[in-house]
Amino acid sequence: QKEVEQDPGPLSVPEGAIVSLNCTYSNSAFQYFMWYRQYSRKGPELLMYTYSSGNKEDGRFTAQVDKSSKYISLFIRDSQPSDSATYLCAMSTMDSNYQLIWGAGTKLIIKP
Amino acid sequence: SQTIHQWPATLVQPVGSPLSLECTVEGTSNPNLYWYRQAAGRGLQLLFYSVGIGQISxxxxxxxxxSRPQDRQFILSSKKLLLSDSGFYLCAWSGTPGKRQETQYFGPGTRLLVL
Structure with missing residues (x-):
């Protein structure tokens, strides 16, 4: 079993829809949770960073962590074609020596 | 502001040839540096990380x-490439003052095709 599971998709939704992207994990010691967005043939860029449980909102993006269920989510409101990309989750523990454990990424397609 | 550079952007190499990919970071000092490989449709595989000059894990x-010959320079090498070395190579850094070390920032990547 992988430490972090993420549905690879592709997930195709119409423009304007609310998108929900998810990762599950097995290590209860994970404390730091990140979402990265990666456009085709580009390096990943950090979207959201969350410590421990709870929600964090930034514009159209909301990151949610449920440590009791070992489940994290990224919600995108009013999705745009420019949101079409691969979304990767990553997480780490307090004593991770700065190493991240990555999901495989979900490819998202927003149809105009 | 901090910037990370990688070159070349694309590389096609024959099997058995050597490899040298370079990564440099500007606008920060003593960063943690990372080399990742991403196979097509896959997540990121951490290859090496460095917390200081000459320190490679x-x-x-x-x-x-x-190798890390200078504070903000990270080099990935091979003496003889294998077909399985093909992939997208990404360099990343972390260590922004005031931010957690876990937040990593990526370069544009090098696409390597070994034939």
């Missing part, structure tokens, strides 16, 4: 090596 045994 390897995560995956293979025919690749890394």
């Amino acid at each position: 390897s995560e995956v045994p293979q025919n690749l090596s890394a």
